[in-house]
Amino acid sequence: ACAGEPEPAATGPTEGGTLVYASGDAEPTCLDPHVGGNYPQALLATQFLESLVSRDADGAIVPWLAESWTVSEDALTWEFTLAEGIEFTDGTPFDAEAVKANIEHLQDPATQSSTGYLAVQKVESVEAVDETTARFTLSAPDSALLESLSQPWLAIESPTGIARGMEENCESPVGTGPFVVDSWAKQDRVTLTRNDGYASAPGDAAHDGPAFLDGIEWRFIPDSASRYAALQAGEVDVIDNVQPDVLVQAEQSEDLVELDAPRPGSSNRIELNSGKAPFDDVAVREAFIRSVNVDDAVASLFQGTAERSYSPLASVEPAAYSDDSLFSYDIDEANDLLDEAGWSEKDADGVRMKDGERLTLTFPVSTNQSIPAEVSLFEQLQAGAKEAGFDVQLDLLDLASWYSALGANEYDLVSAPYTKVGPDVLRILYHSDGIVPAPSGYFANHSQIDDPAVDALLDEASATLDEADRAALYEEAQADVLEGYYILPLYDQQNHFLLSTSVHDARALGTVSTPSFAAAWLS
Amino acid sequence: MSARDVSETSTGPLLELDGLTVSFGSGSSRTTVVRDVSFSIAAGECVAIVGESGSGKSVTARSILGLAGPGAIVEARRLAVDGHDVSRAGGRELRRLRGDVVGLISQDALVSLDPLRRVAAEVGDPLRLHRDASRRERDGAVIELLDRVGIPRPEVRARQYPHQLSGGLRQRALIASAIAAGPRLLIADEPTTALDMTVQAGILRLLGALRDEDTGLLLISHDLGVVAAVADRVVVMRNGSIVDEGATAAILAGGSHAYTRQLVRAVPAGVPRGTALLSREPLPTATTIAGHTPAREGRGGASLDREGRAVLSARGVAKTFGHGTDATHAVRGIDLDVHPGETIGVVGESGGGKTTLGRILLALTEPDVGTVLLDGEPWSGIRERERRSRRRLAGLVSQDTSSSVDPRWSVGRVIADALPPRLTSDERRRRVRDALADVALDPDLRTRSPRTLSGGQRQRVGIARALAAEPRVIVLDEPVSALDATVAAGVLDLLDALQRDRGLAYVLISHDLSVVRHMSDRVAVMLDGVVVETGPTEAVFSSPSHEYTRRLLADVPVLPPA
Amino acid sequence: MALLTTVHGTRARSVARWAARSALRAAVVLWASATLVFFITRLVPGDPAEAALGGPGSQASEEALAAVRERFGFDQPLIVQYGMAMLALLRLDLGTSYSLRQPVAQILGDTVPGTVILAVLALLLAWVLALALTLAQSRGSRVGAAVGDTVEIVASAVPHFWLGTILIAVFSTGLSWFPPVSTGTPAGLVLPVVTLAIPIAGFLAHVMRGSLDEALRSPFAVSALARGETETGLRSRHALRHAALPALGLSAWAFGYLVGGAVVVETIFARPGLGRSLLQAVTVRDVPVVTGVVLVSALVYVVLTIVTDALTRLVDPRIATEVR
Amino acid sequence: MTLDAATIDPLRPPPRPERRRRRVRVGEVVAVLFTVALVIASVAPGLLAPLDPTAVAPLEAFRPPSPSHPFGTDESGRDVYTRLVHGTGASLLIGLAATAIGLGTALVLALVAVFGGRVADGIVGRTIEVLFAFPALLSALLVILVLGPGPVAATVAVGLSTAPGYARIIRTSLLTVRASGYVESARLLGHSPARVVLRTILPNALAPLLALATLGVGQAVVWASSLSFLGLGAQPPAPEWGAMLASARVYLTTAWWLTVFPGLLIVATTLAATAIGRSLDARSRRSS
Numbered sequence A: 001a002c003a004g005e006p007e008p009a010a011t012g013p014t015e016g017g018t019l020v021y022a023s024g025d026a027e028p029t030c031l032d033p034h035v036g037g038n039y040p041q042a043l044l045a046t047q048f049l050e051s052l053v054s055r056d057a058d059g060a061i062v063p064w065l066a067e068s069w070t071v072s073e074d075a076l077t078w079e080f081t082l083a084e085g086i087e088f089t090d091g092t093p094f095d096a097e098a099v100k101a102n103i104e105h106l107q108d109p110a111t112q113s114s115t116g117y118l119a120v121q122k123v124e125s126v127e128a129v130d131e132t133t134a135r136f137t138l139s140a141p142d143s144a145l146l147e148s149l150s151q152p153w154l155a156i157e158s159p160t161g162i163a164r165g166m167e168e169n170c171e172s173p174v175g176t177g178p179f180v181v182d183s184w185a186k187q188d189r190v191t192l193t194r195n196d197g198y199a200s201a202p203g204d205a206a207h208d209g210p211a212f213l214d215g216i217e218w219r220f221i222p223d224s225a226s227r228y229a230a231l232q233a234g235e236v237d238v239i240d241n242v243q244p245d246v247l248v249q250a251e252q253s254e255d256l257v258e259l260d261a262p263r264p265g266s267s268n269r270i271e272l273n274s275g276k277a278p279f280d281d282v283a284v285r286e287a288f289i290r291s292v293n294v295d296d297a298v299a300s301l302f303q304g305t306a307e308r309s310y311s312p313l314a315s316v317e318p319a320a321y322s323d324d325s326l327f328s329y330d331i332d333e334a335n336d337l338l339d340e341a342g343w344s345e346k347d348a349d350g351v352r353m354k355d356g357e358r359l360t361l362t363f364p365v366s367t368n369q370s371i372p373a374e375v376s377l378f379e380q381l382q383a384g385a386k387e388a389g390f391d392v393q394l395d396l397l398d399l400a401s402w403y404s405a406l407g408a409n410e411y412d413l414v415s416a417p418y419t420k421v422g423p424d425v426l427r428i429l430y431h432s433d434g435i436v437p438a439p440s441g442y443f444a445n446h447s448q449i450d451d452p453a454v455d456a457l458l459d460e461a462s463a464t465l466d467e468a469d470r471a472a473l474y475e476e477a478q479a480d481v482l483e484g485y486y487i488l489p490l491y492d493q494q495n496h497f498l499l500s501t502s503v504h505d506a507r508a509l510g511t512v513s514t515p516s517f518a519a520a521w522l523s
Numbered sequence B: 001m002s003a004r005d006v007s008e009t010s011t012g013p014l015l016e017l018d019g020l021t022v023s024f025g026s027g028s029s030r031t032t033v034v035r036d037v038s039f040s041i042a043a044g045e046c047v048a049i050v051g052e053s054g055s056g057k058s059v060t061a062r063s064i065l066g067l068a069g070p071g072a073i074v075e076a077r078r079l080a081v082d083g084h085d086v087s088r089a090g091g092r093e094l095r096r097l098r099g100d101v102v103g104l105i106s107q108d109a110l111v112s113l114d115p116l117r118r119v120a121a122e123v124g125d126p127l128r129l130h131r132d133a134s135r136r137e138r139d140g141a142v143i144e145l146l147d148r149v150g151i152p153r154p155e156v157r158a159r160q161y162p163h164q165l166s167g168g169l170r171q172r173a174l175i176a177s178a179i180a181a182g183p184r185l186l187i188a189d190e191p192t193t194a195l196d197m198t199v200q201a202g203i204l205r206l207l208g209a210l211r212d213e214d215t216g217l218l219l220i221s222h223d224l225g226v227v228a229a230v231a232d233r234v235v236v237m238r239n240g241s242i243v244d245e246g247a248t249a250a251i252l253a254g255g256s257h258a259y260t261r262q263l264v265r266a267v268p269a270g271v272p273r274g275t276a277l278l279s280r281e282p283l284p285t286a287t288t289i290a291g292h293t294p295a296r297e298g299r300g301g302a303s304l305d306r307e308g309r310a311v312l313s314a315r316g317v318a319k320t321f322g323h324g325t326d327a328t329h330a331v332r333g334i335d336l337d338v339h340p341g342e343t344i345g346v347v348g349e350s351g352g353g354k355t356t357l358g359r360i361l362l363a364l365t366e367p368d369v370g371t372v373l374l375d376g377e378p379w380s381g382i383r384e385r386e387r388r389s390r391r392r393l394a395g396l397v398s399q400d401t402s403s404s405v406d407p408r409w410s411v412g413r414v415i416a417d418a419l420p421p422r423l424t425s426d427e428r429r430r431r432v433r434d435a436l437a438d439v440a441l442d443p444d445l446r447t448r449s450p451r452t453l454s455g456g457q458r459q460r461v462g463i464a465r466a467l468a469a470e471p472r473v474i475v476l477d478e479p480v481s482a483l484d485a486t487v488a489a490g491v492l493d494l495l496d497a498l499q500r501d502r503g504l505a506y507v508l509i510s511h512d513l514s515v516v517r518h519m520s521d522r523v524a525v526m527l528d529g530v531v532v533e534t535g536p537t538e539a540v541f542s543s544p545s546h547e548y549t550r551r552l553l554a555d556v557p558v559l560p561p562a
Numbered sequence C: 001m002a003l004l005t006t007v008h009g010t011r012a013r014s015v016a017r018w019a020a021r022s023a024l025r026a027a028v029v030l031w032a033s034a035t036l037v038f039f040i041t042r043l044v045p046g047d048p049a050e051a052a053l054g055g056p057g058s059q060a061s062e063e064a065l066a067a068v069r070e071r072f073g074f075d076q077p078l079i080v081q082y083g084m085a086m087l088a089l090l091r092l093d094l095g096t097s098y099s100l101r102q103p104v105a106q107i108l109g110d111t112v113p114g115t116v117i118l119a120v121l122a123l124l125l126a127w128v129l130a131l132a133l134t135l136a137q138s139r140g141s142r143v144g145a146a147v148g149d150t151v152e153i154v155a156s157a158v159p160h161f162w163l164g165t166i167l168i169a170v171f172s173t174g175l176s177w178f179p180p181v182s183t184g185t186p187a188g189l190v191l192p193v194v195t196l197a198i199p200i201a202g203f204l205a206h207v208m209r210g211s212l213d214e215a216l217r218s219p220f221a222v223s224a225l226a227r228g229e230t231e232t233g234l235r236s237r238h239a240l241r242h243a244a245l246p247a248l249g250l251s252a253w254a255f256g257y258l259v260g261g262a263v264v265v266e267t268i269f270a271r272p273g274l275g276r277s278l279l280q281a282v283t284v285r286d287v288p289v290v291t292g293v294v295l296v297s298a299l300v301y302v303v304l305t306i307v308t309d310a311l312t313r314l315v316d317p318r319i320a321t322e323v324r
Numbered sequence D: 001m002t003l004d005a006a007t008i009d010p011l012r013p014p015p016r017p018e019r020r021r022r023r024v025r026v027g028e029v030v031a032v033l034f035t036v037a038l039v040i041a042s043v044a045p046g047l048l049a050p051l052d053p054t055a056v057a058p059l060e061a062f063r064p065p066s067p068s069h070p071f072g073t074d075e076s077g078r079d080v081y082t083r084l085v086h087g088t089g090a091s092l093l094i095g096l097a098a099t100a101i102g103l104g105t106a107l108v109l110a111l112v113a114v115f116g117g118r119v120a121d122g123i124v125g126r127t128i129e130v131l132f133a134f135p136a137l138l139s140a141l142l143v144i145l146v147l148g149p150g151p152v153a154a155t156v157a158v159g160l161s162t163a164p165g166y167a168r169i170i171r172t173s174l175l176t177v178r179a180s181g182y183v184e185s186a187r188l189l190g191h192s193p194a195r196v197v198l199r200t201i202l203p204n205a206l207a208p209l210l211a212l213a214t215l216g217v218g219q220a221v222v223w224a225s226s227l228s229f230l231g232l233g234a235q236p237p238a239p240e241w242g243a244m245l246a247s248a249r250v251y252l253t254t255a256w257w258l259t260v261f262p263g264l265l266i267v268a269t270t271l272a273a274t275a276i277g278r279s280l281d282a283r284s285r286r287s288s
């Protein structure tokens, strides 16, 4: 089989059948992606919710529930013209009031939204000018507004559905998508049925109108080996979170097709905590980065299924900027840098010392967020860094402990990818505002970059609507981040799907690379 | 009973045994436990096997059924039952013989019934297996059988489980099961051990009756009295071989082999007080020890020092276990004085309270009422802490020789543990050697583990330990009932000699009347927790005054005078 | 003993006494478990109010935290909280899950049946396998015993997660006999049940074989054979019951072991159940769910103890008529 | 007629003294040798495997067993044999520590139950039941809830969950020994209760436990590996059998040697422990 988009089938689509999807992601605790807002929710929400805009494969914003939009000169007022005649699956009409209700829902603290909440921070108010015109008033220019609105976490839900209250809306959010949530058997599956009145495909879709599938069985199979076995046995048609060795194996199979859809936003990278010793010294950061042989590790563990990244941004982001020269493996250079930085002594274990301090790096790893191959990769990097005299302490933690470790600033290295449409993710990850934790201790600037120059670039980019200017600014900011050795890029956020060859015309959306089965059919 | 599958045409002996050899294990660890044993049994005849423990009696008996044990290698020139060659019989044929032609009463009667099955099921099994009897028929037959072996209320017993039956009842139920299918040959392996005289007499009568009904009987017993009561012929075994054989009377008269004489001689019955059993030499009279006046002159305890202060004395002691309807009055109101240098024998029915009395005397059990004095000082009713310093004055030698010593300790340590505290290690070592010498054990044994010793040796270690504490009085609870006759005789001789040497007082508890008669100066006969009769030994034995004592004595199987 | 005369009265009385004692014991165990869990969960590091709002990953505001403290009484003294918790339990109110925002009782209601079915079937299968293994061994054969030993130890030493994977590889991917993940059909139950049953079967067989050997070596076995009983008869009529007794006594414990194993098996076979709820709850520090799961498992244990006790009394007359 | 002294001496030792040389069993010898190897591996792993267990060689990853890598290499190109040898200490430590925790807790409970009077016995009895009501993995998760995941939590959890089983056995054993003839003999000699407990009761009551404990070690390793599978066990890159087994499971279909060898080692350890435990048990049984 081949990687990339599945080939279009020779025969035309056939109607009917239920597709079984097996997800290895954590089961959401709430199906409404407004609440919280994580990738597993996005995966599911893509099947039954739709956003105002979408993004095509080239990274261009395309219409969806909004047919067109205009922005004022000062970039503070946006007017969206909405598609007409669309209804939510509960019969509520889709109109400007609905858009207003959704943004307000996201902004209501009681919703406990985190992803969506951050994305609409600059939206001051939404006004329903008429049925099909929604006017957004911003507090500051936001060049990322469209990108933000394209994300499933900001999808538009039925206001009637929202009004039912959080508990009920979590069980079965109501949208305008090709499928409808029928039931949710916890720990087992979500059953989705076709929305027969569907007529609002995004601008880049090949097929408009109701889905061919009767429905989708969305199963939760946390164990990757079992998931693959289920696919092989024909119990399921699609699996996600496919392990590298399985991908390599599946390549031999005639019955399986791979869909590789790296996630947008940040690349998978290791962040170096520059907020405290020893990484407050750029030389030590560079030494660390020089001391680890990422290429070999990626090659051995991902076996050709992942490509090395040298950028803070995912390769699908048009604004991504790479500089591979900064990341060449050079152990001698690393040793020299450390010697110069004063870490010249070594203790009995070969760990470098300075003023009686050992060169110890704490690396909390969340087992919920890193797949086994990635944990192995960290182990290999750990072994490499040891050569240079770094003592890397890997701590495998459950999610709650991992968050606590970060909140307590008890880390020197961390890997926490962030999925978002567009380069604005850089602002979230590297703006000094992101260092101050929320009351809960959560913050996104794990490298703790506190550089006024970077801040200024990011602020300016955020206010610049001109694509080219904006891209240039982001490029400069990325260069600063890379050259400051704040991060060690590894590869794109892996997002591999395996599909049985009986599944046709499934595709990943250009937004957050979630698979869409709006046009899919089974043979 | 119903017709047999096995034809009755054979006219030869019921059991033919020629050159039976049984060994266990293989290669270098192979041991032969039965060697070239030959004898036969005719219908209506009773042959007894006697011999010391481990001489191969049970293995011989079980070999007849092809049940010598797992891993046993059985060879024989001829081994036939009722004309059927057992050594060549296949599984099916063997099973037909078992239970149908040959019945077995195993040695461990108390545990030979499946505790999870009702008595009726166990007893009725041979009928199920050999007679195809229906459930109903079996139930009827079982009750008849239980009645026949003398079990009262058979309907109730049949429905009960083995643990609800006393030892004697269990023994009889096992016999009922062995004779259920009416076997032509019955093997009874120690059918009366652990039974009191009265019950034993009943069982011997039953065996006699079966023999008279033409059943062949193979009786194994270490009790020559029992053998005398039922056997026609006796086979004497030793170390796996037959050493002597002959008519019962001839064997009991000493047979033709030195070992047979040794065996017969070891029986204490009729041997007067103060005579060593093994050598039949009179023991020396008691010497004066540490200011104690010798308690007696001459033999037979004719003149006891009743005036001297009793070393142990119990006044009105009583003990009840449980309460309400479940209450057992184990001991009710007993007075007893034990004087230095004298032996008090305690006899009585099983469960009569003998052991409980002994434990009260040792302050191991606190009496509900009454008091015990040790050397005139309060012994019961005080705190254990106050007793501890005087504990060493009263010792115990019990029946269970193996469980009364710490299995992890060496003989030397066991004895040293009993020595007075604060001795130098040299002194301690010397005293251990002396203690072993006192009980005629090789001092080299002190490094051995007690479990590698023979029963007689172990019992001597128990005695040595009791003596090492320098007691004034020792309670002997069935001290020899686990030992075979020759070994027992040695232990009894030793106890007697030590008493004479040190002026010790003994309380001897035993169900074996001949032992008590041989050893005691005075006896107490217990029934249901009460002493029904007491007095000088000879007086009680020759002219018992209580009905129960008379019954007890009547039930003792007697050996013909040697 | 006074047994000989009072057997009938004793039996009825002893059953009544047993029932009363069992009920009391069950109540005490449940109460103690609840207390223990209450205090253990209070030891969980971090702010319980924050945990209630979804842990440090959420962005709870100070007001929200205060509201939660008020609502769950986290600002009250510990002893008051304990009292409240016990009162709530008496009302069968297990609280609301922090992460799933659902009543714990409902979550348990959804997941307990699946796990109980799984564990009960596994226990039954384990018994069957253990009995088969036990009966298959030939008497007194040293080689047989060694093989039996090895099989049992290997069986009881394989981790569930490993066994499950092998079974999937062989019976799903290889032979396509059974689905690799739960399908809600009986076929989907086969592999999980087998995975769960094999280690415990090894353990039970080990115990059973020990006591079977002892029973076969005991004097009553000799007398049964001496009556003409067949080897098969000896096993089925006599020895098996003796062999089953200790295993029976261990079954309540084994069931607990199975519930623990369910954590792994449910993950591998993607079955909804108690184990997965617990694992999930532990990862996100969802205290009410953890408490609920532990209490349910304690309850199941208590019930099973009573059941196995009753069975033991049925099989073993020595206990039923015991007089104390 | 004089009697042959040897024939009639009642003090003659039994015809077949039990101290005859026990036939050495092959299984036991193998078990002991294996255990010796384990001990060496724990104390001085370098003797058996001179390489560095954490040294990675990415380009050597996933090599099947060969003369240079007898057990193959793992996903990071590390030598599986070397890692197994170096992981022995940690793995056995988990097993031993868990067993020690279990036994220690159990011993305290049982002693209190047996010597603390009726009320204490009742309380301990219920405590044991309560502990039983928290099955192994459940209580492990509970401990992890408090301590956070990691080898310490796993060890404590596994240890505590084995305690009730041991406690029951020790209690019965203590009761049996306390009621035995030799303890009564010691009391009859006027020894103090403390001396009787320390010198007589404990050694005898604990002997059969030794056998049990050896079995527990293997079980504990297996349980700890289940926690590793759930992502709650040992920390990388320290080699530990359970963690190796758990992480290798991902590669089961592509690299069988990664699971087979740690699995075999755990099973072999349990088997060896059982064999030794058996023979110790048999010894202590023979002696009682």
Ligand SMILES: Nc1ncnc2c1ncn2[C@@H]1O[C@H](COP(=O)(O)OP(=O)(O)OP(=O)(O)O)[C@@H](O)[C@H]1O
Pocket: B024, B025, B033, B052, B053, B054, B055, B056, B057, B058, B059, B060, B068, B069, B070, B107, B222, D015, D016
């Ligand atoms: N299954 C067996 N395996 C090995 N040795 C055995 C076995 N059964 C009996 N023996 C040995 O055979 C010898 C004879 O035993 P047997 O039981 O026949 O003695 P006995 O004369 O009946 O003794 P007792 O009077 O104590 O019953 C003993 O040394 C015993 O240890």
Ligand SMILES: Nc1ncnc2c1ncn2[C@@H]1O[C@H](COP(=O)(O)OP(=O)(O)OP(=O)(O)O)[C@@H](O)[C@H]1O
Pocket: B321, B322, B328, B329, B330, B348, B349, B350, B351, B352, B353, B354, B355, B356, B357, B511, C001
């Ligand atoms: N600890 C106890 N609890 C309850 N009942 C007991 C206890 N000890 C003894 N008994 C009962 O007290 C009675 C007397 O027992 P004891 O052991 O003193 O009899 P014995 O005369 O020594 O009998 P045997 O000759 O069988 O040894 C018996 O009915 C026995 O069941």
Ligand SMILES: [Mg+2]
Pocket: B057, B058, B059, B107, B189
């Ligand atoms: Mg015998």
Ligand SMILES: [Mg+2]
Pocket: B354, B355, B356
């Ligand atoms: Mg007695």
